[in-house]
């Protein structure tokens with residue numbers, strides 16, 4: 642069984658994905674980490690993440706070690722990720738890895754923006770996790786402060802809005818809820834409640 646989870650930044654999709662993977666003993670792929678790794682590589686080269694050629698080269702030659710670098714979690718790497726993610730050749734370079742990961746038995750959980758629509762359109766279960774942008778900004782602010790990054794709410798909110806618009810507005814594989822996906826709004830849910838709803842959907846299709 643392939644479980645495809647999509648949604649905007651800080652919606653809770655990563656937590657839901659991790660917990661579903663643990664529950665079913667499936668491997669989990671956070672596909673955002675791939676785009677963050679490409680974005681961070683470009684930044685470290687002193688290049689502009691909007692530079693399509695630089696981004697493509699970084700994606701084609703991606704060093705897997707950078708995926709484990711905690712710095713990919715920074716706000717800067719997230720913004721760079723959504724810039725390199727616009728480039729079709731970058732997405733293409735990361736496609737086979739994601740599909741191979743999903744195809745291995747007994748199944749997998751993948752989370753991202755285009756899992757249900759592009760990477761695994763045949764996934765048995767599709768969930769689109771979302772939450773209000775204000776709630777997502779609160780969560781992201783807490784996370785950044787917890788990691789010792791300097792952050793203020795207004796800036797985090799503006800950055801999320803900008804990233805949402807870029808991710809939903811791009812031509813290639815835009816962030817969108819698949820027609821057959823279950824919409825899970827976590828605005829008023831804690832992690833346990835969100836997981837319980839996701840699990841009920843995956844187990845017996847409860848919406």
Ligand code: C5P
Pocket residue numbers: 650651672673674676677719722723724726752753754755756804808
């Ligand atoms: O999920 P996360 O915030 O780590 O993703 C970082 C960025 O990577 C997103 O804003 C998006 O632009 C890009 N991304 C994507 N497709 C995916 C996963 C992430 O375009 N499947």
